[in-house]
């Protein structure tokens with residue numbers, strides 16, 4: 117009963133071979149089942165660990181069985197039309213979700229409920245009109261929300277209320293017409309708000325209240341007609357404000373009062389006619405001011421006074437005829453002054469402006485490549501401001517050619533005093549009585565022809581009248597005594 121040794125060995129070897137096959141099989145099976153559970157990539161998607169890319173695959177729904185460890189999910193350029201509750205239920209680790217360029221017009225309200233790690237959500241180029249899905253517990257970490265190129269027409273109070281971490285909100289090219297006043301109030305961390313290319317026509321005074329961290333606000337290409345003074349008062353961090361291509365027709369003092377950090381201000385392509393002189397006074401950080409393509413016709417000597425950091429000022433394509441000499445004397449950082457395409461009247465006043473500018477820019481290179489040209493007088497049209505010299509004009513100080521005459525009038529009668537002066541630039545005429553400038557009104561009037569008229573003289577109107585004619589080259593004045601006679605006064 118002794119078995120040969122080799123038989124035993126053979127049997128043992130057979131056993132061990134079978135075990136090994138079994139073990140190998142087991143191992144292979146467990147390996148394959150392991151891949152099945154943790155690393156399966158959804159159909160039509162490319163997966164690289166936690167990054168899943170399913171862009172441009174004509175998908176019409178969210179793929180099933182997306183690995184729960186997914187951190188970044190790309191689903192752009194597909195045909196997805198609605199997002200249903202539960203579609204992302206297991207994706208609580210997801211940080212970034214890109215769904216741009218789909219056909220999404222409906223998003224179930226609870227759809228994002230479990231996306232508690234989501235930081236960046238891009239839904240641009242879809243057909244979204246309703247934003248109720250944002251009021252979700254899930255989006256508490258959302259940092260960047262992009263909704264450009266959708267069909268959103270109004271922003272109701274509360275829609276952004278729970279997005280307390282939001283830093284960037286972009287709503288470019290929607291159909292937004294109505295914005296409820298408090299809709300942005302809770303976005304205390306917002307740094308960038310883009311609302312360009314919508315149909316916003318009215319800005320409410322309280323609209324931007326609370327956006328204390330806002331750095332960039334873009335409202336360009338809308339239908340905004342006016343800027344209520346105070347509306348930007350909370351935006352003390354703002355560095356870029358874009359308001360170009362709207363319908364704004366005037367700028368009132370206080371509109372930009374609190375924007376001491378503002379660096380760039382775009383106001384071109386509006387209908388701005390009047391600018392109150394102090395409106396830019398507090399913009400002590402402003403470097404770039406764009407006012408081109410408006411209807412500005414008058415520049416005030418003090419208008420740019422506070423802009424101590426101003427580098428570039430674009431005033432091209434406006435209705436400016438003349439410019440007060442010395443207007444840029446305090447703009448010590450100015451390196452570009454763009455003035456082309458204005459109907460500039462070249463006279464001694466403009467020459468004085470040019471000469472004042474030459475003190476800081478001897479070669480007038482501040483005009484850059486955009487040479488401002490004379491428009492009037494006809495014989496000077498198309499002449500460059502750079503080439504103007506004293507020989508082009510006959511600049512003269514005022515000369516008074518009609519002087520007021522000494523008069524005696526009766527109480528109740530009309531008093532007329534004439535004064536006429538010539539000079540280039542044309543002199544400005546003012547009136548004084550007993551060395552105090554006259555307050556004009558119903559009782560005391562001065563007409564276009566500079567004649568002073570008091571229709572019904574009172575006893576106190578008697579005194580020394582003075583007509584003062586002045587231009588930048590000098591000033592002349594003439595006195596005339598007016599006596600008022602009348603019935604003895606009885607109180």
Ligand SMILES: *[C@@H]1O[C@H](CO)[C@@H](O)[C@H](O)[C@H]1NC(C)=O
Nearest residue numbers: 201202204205206208229230
């Ligand atoms: C959200 O996640 C929780 C646990 O994290 C889970 O119990 C729940 O089913 C998920 N919600 C949905 C709608 O699947």
Ligand SMILES: *[C@@H]1O[C@H](CO)[C@@H](O)[C@H](O)[C@H]1NC(C)=O
Nearest residue numbers: 250251252253254277278279
């Ligand atoms: C939004 O936040 C408020 C206050 O934290 C909370 O009461 C409310 O339930 C939240 N809404 C949703 C939809 O999560």
Ligand SMILES: *[C@@H]1O[C@H](CO)[C@@H](O)[C@H](O)[C@H]1NC(C)=O
Nearest residue numbers: 277278279280298301302326
């Ligand atoms: C949003 O702001 C309003 C008013 O400022 C406040 O009453 C409300 O509690 C805030 N909501 C949240 C969720 O912080």
Ligand SMILES: *[C@@H]1O[C@H](CO)[C@@H](O)[C@H](O)[C@H]1NC(C)=O
Nearest residue numbers: 346348349350351352373374
């Ligand atoms: C204007 O700015 C000052 C200084 O930063 C700040 O104290 C004040 O509250 C701001 N005004 C408004 C209306 O926010």
Ligand SMILES: *[C@@H]1O[C@H](CO)[C@@H](O)[C@H](O)[C@H]1NC(C)=O
Nearest residue numbers: 369370372373374394397398
């Ligand atoms: C400029 O700012 C100061 C304080 O920061 C403020 O008192 C003043 O009212 C502002 N000026 C204008 C024109 O609003």
Ligand SMILES: *[C@@H]1O[C@H](CO)[C@@H](O)[C@H](O)[C@H]1NC(C)=O
Nearest residue numbers: 384385408409430432433454
């Ligand atoms: C100045 O403004 C005009 C009109 O808005 C614009 O066409 C031009 O490009 C601007 N020039 C510069 C140098 O910014």
Ligand SMILES: *[C@@H]1O[C@H](CO)[C@@H](O)[C@H](O)[C@H]1NC(C)=O
Nearest residue numbers: 534535563564565566567569
């Ligand atoms: C100046 O104009 C007023 C009102 O039009 C007229 O009454 C007055 O006679 C004129 N004076 C002179 C000197 O032309």
